[in-house]
Amino acid sequence: MRLSMAISVTVVVAICSLSPAQEVGQAGKGAHVARSVYFNDFTEAAGAEWSNRNLSVTPSGKDRFLGQFAKTKVSLTLKKLPAHKFVRISFDLYVIGSWDGYHAKWGPDPWMITVTGGPVLMETSFSYDNAVGLQAFPDDLRQGAYPAQTGAASLNKLGFLWNGKRADSVYKFSFTFPHTADAVGFDFSATGNIVDVDDESWGLDNVKVEVLGGPVPAGPKQFQQLWEQLGGKDPMEAHRAKWRFVAAGKPAAAFLRKHLSDKTRPVDQKELARLIAQLGDDNWRKRDAASEALIRMGRPIQPIIQNVARETASQEVRIRANDILKSLTTVNITPVKLRRYRAEQAISLIEGRFEQPGTRPVKRAG
Ligand SMILES: [Ca+2]
Ligand SMILES: [Ca+2]
Numbered sequence: 524m525r526l527s528m529a530i531s532v533t534v535v536v537a538i539c540s541l542s543p544a545q546e547v548g549q550a551g552k553g554a555h556v557a558r559s560v561y562f563n564d565f566t567e568a569a570g571a572e573w574s575n576r577n578l579s580v581t582p583s584g585k586d587r588f589l590g591q592f593a594k595t596k597v598s599l600t601l602k603k604l605p606a607h608k609f610v611r612i613s614f615d616l617y618v619i620g621s622w623d624g625y626h627a628k629w630g631p632d633p634w635m636i637t638v639t640g641g642p643v644l645m646e647t648s649f650s651y652d653n654a655v656g657l658q659a660f661p662d663d664l665r666q667g668a669y670p671a672q673t674g675a676a677s678l679n680k681l682g683f684l685w686n687g688k689r690a691d692s693v694y695k696f697s698f699t700f701p702h703t704a705d706a707v708g709f710d711f712s713a714t715g716n717i718v719d720v721d722d723e724s725w726g727l728d729n730v731k732v733e734v735l736g737g738p739v740p741a742g743p744k745q746f747q748q749l750w751e752q753l754g755g756k757d758p759m760e761a762h763r764a765k766w767r768f769v770a771a772g773k774p775a776a777a778f779l780r781k782h783l784s785d786k787t788r789p790v791d792q793k794e795l796a797r798l799i800a801q802l803g804d805d806n807w808r809k810r811d812a813a814s815e816a817l818i819r820m821g822r823p824i825q826p827i828i829q830n831v832a833r834e835t836a837s838q839e840v841r842i843r844a845n846d847i848l849k850s851l852t853t854v855n856i857t858p859v860k861l862r863r864y865r866a867e868q869a870i871s872l873i874e875g876r877f878e879q880p881g882t883r884p885v886k887r888a889g
Pocket of ligand 1: 566
């Protein structure tokens with residue numbers, strides 16, 4: 524299938540077969556049925572919705588994809604979405620060349636996806652070889668350390684060489700999260716010690732965006748099973764469990780909060796906004812007090828503070844936000860701590876603000 528901003532034919536058929544109450548944007552049973560609003564396999568072109576339209580071809584299979592990119596940010600922006608409550612983005616990430624994971628000298632090699640103007644969906648790192656070090660994926664950066672290429676859907680199939688050896692992996696992602704505004708953007712980026720396209724690069728293929736009229740429901744039995752997986756031995760299973768919780772919305776946040784051994788209080792959004800503003804106060808004592816209070820709010824505020832660090836125009840606020848992040852993100856790799864971290868991230872993603880500044884939820888007719 525090629526580039527399609529409109530709804531694909533197959534999906535139109537699927538929607539036509541639904542009763543009016545089941546259409547996207549309507550509450551009730553079946554509201555979570557996904558409606559495709561964007562798909563691109565880059566067979567033809569990357570459209571104006573992409574900030575960078577560079578295409579490459581895989582040496583094996585001659586498959587066209589968006590890339591190759593090194594240390595850069597690439598954005599996808601979609602407007603005029605139908606009314607919805609959740610958005611799902613799915614894509615293949617090509618990790619090409621000598622990615623160095625946590626390596627002290629050649630790394631870290633982080634890769635991230637962020638909702639434009641909203642929280643980070645995933646910030647992780649990849650390694651192509653255990654000889655250079657472990658990688659953070661399937662967990663977030665600083666939260667996990669796993670053998671090279673853990674969780675990859677395929678290895679060395681794209682035909683890219685590095686130093687004479689095949690060196691590529693494909694990771695398949697699907698993230699479903701609460702979102703209501705009529706526009707959505709995604710920023711994909713590699714940072715850290717990524718050198719250049721010849722050394723270590725990435726690309727995207729089969730990018731699909733869907734909207735859903737409600738959370739993907741899950742019953743108590745399924746929540747219990749996901750909870751076991753969230754603290755289980757298989758980090759990929761835990762990764763998928765975390766995102767399944769996020770897709771389930773508020774009931775999942777309530778379940779997770781109940782199951783965290785000491786009750787996590789919900790983040791007071793007003794207090795959070797007040798303290799962030801206070802980071803730029805004229806009085807240094809007030810700035811210090813705000814930093815300390817924010818650190819005490821703990822890891823649930825991490826995605827918001829990451830956003831502040833990126834977006835602020837004030838050098839003082841940026842330095843303070845980065846210092847807070849350092850305090851919030853010490854490496855955290857015991858199973859109990861990992862489960863806590865994943866659960867807190869899921870709660871934060873469910874309850875966090877995803878709307879771009881200046882955009883408002885679409886008013887639904889009827
Ligand atoms: Ca392709
Ligand atoms: Ca590197």
